[in-house]
Amino acid sequence: MPKDGGGDVIDIRGGLIPGPLRQVTDPEETTEWEQVSPRRIDAADWERFERYVSEIFGAFGMDLDTPGTRETPNRFLKAMFDATSGYEGDEKLLTAFPNESDESEYNQIVEGGISFYALCEHHALPFHGSAYLGYIPNERIIGLSKLTRLVRLFARRFTVQEWMGRSIADALFDLMEPHGVAVYLEAEHLCTQMRGVREEHSRTVTTFWRGTYEENADLRREFLDLARSGTHKA
Numbered sequence: 766m767p768k769d770g771g772g773d774v775i776d777i778r779g780g781l782i783p784g785p786l787r788q789v790t791d792p793e794e795t796t797e798w799e800q801v802s803p804r805r806i807d808a809a810d811w812e813r814f815e816r817y818v819s820e821i822f823g824a825f826g827m828d829l830d831t832p833g834t835r836e837t838p839n840r841f842l843k844a845m846f847d848a849t850s851g852y853e854g855d856e857k858l859l860t861a862f863p864n865e866s867d868e869s870e871y872n873q874i875v876e877g878g879i880s881f882y883a884l885c886e887h888h889a890l891p892f893h894g895s896a897y898l899g900y901i902p903n904e905r906i907i908g909l910s911k912l913t914r915l916v917r918l919f920a921r922r923f924t925v926q927e928w929m930g931r932s933i934a935d936a937l938f939d940l941m942e943p944h945g946v947a948v949y950l951e952a953e954h955l956c957t958q959m960r961g962v963r964e965e966h967s968r969t970v971t972t973f974w975r976g977t978y979e980e981n982a983d984l985r986r987e988f989l990d991l992a993r994s995g996t997h998k999a
């Protein structure tokens with residue numbers, strides 16, 4: 766079961782990394798970088814949007830005049846607004862820490878599964894699943910909760926799985942300048958599943974490689990084994 770808010774750190778020797786790496790004290794752990802550009806919607810605009818939504822939902826068959834549905838257009842808009850809050854953040858303001866570990870530099874660290882919910886940009890319907898992130902640290906490391914926040918920053922948008930994974934990989938690579946970055950995303954897409962286009966519970970898997978992972982097939986295999994074994998814990 767993907768855990769909410771992070772997961773285990775596993776190194777390639779198969780053990781959990783105890784101590785410092787798991788408990789990076791992070792004085793800059795705030796949500797400020799996630800709200801750099803708050804979106805502001807005028808009250809007049811919001812009311813107009815509510816009328817549009819009412820019109821559409823009504824035309825599709827919803828009775829908007831019941832205690833349960835009177836506020837639905839407003840609630841729907843609020844839910845969409847919250848689900849797209851990733852637009853307010855700026856991943857470039859994320860910070861990393863000096864890597865003080867004297868472990869070999871070439872240990873792979875895998876974090877996951879980080880659960881996420883995104884809206885597909887083709888249908889504005891959710892796709893949701895788990896992300897596994899791998900990296901081989903160089904001079905810098907990153908607090909684990911920030912990896913979760915980073916995934917969700919890119920998930921809370923209108924996006925596609927490919928773009929989301931690429932954005933996460935690039936952001937991590939720029940931020941930490943590690944030897945390599947690996948991203949594994951698996952998700953169920955409601956736009957296809959709800960409409961019966963695809964088999965229910967089918968999952969779409971995407972992987973992204975940067976640095977050492979691009980050249981080293983063994984490393985990719987190790988990462989995938991760890992990510993898949995993580996997902997199979999469910």
Ligand code: ZN
Binds near residue numbers: 886887
């Ligand atoms: Zn879609």
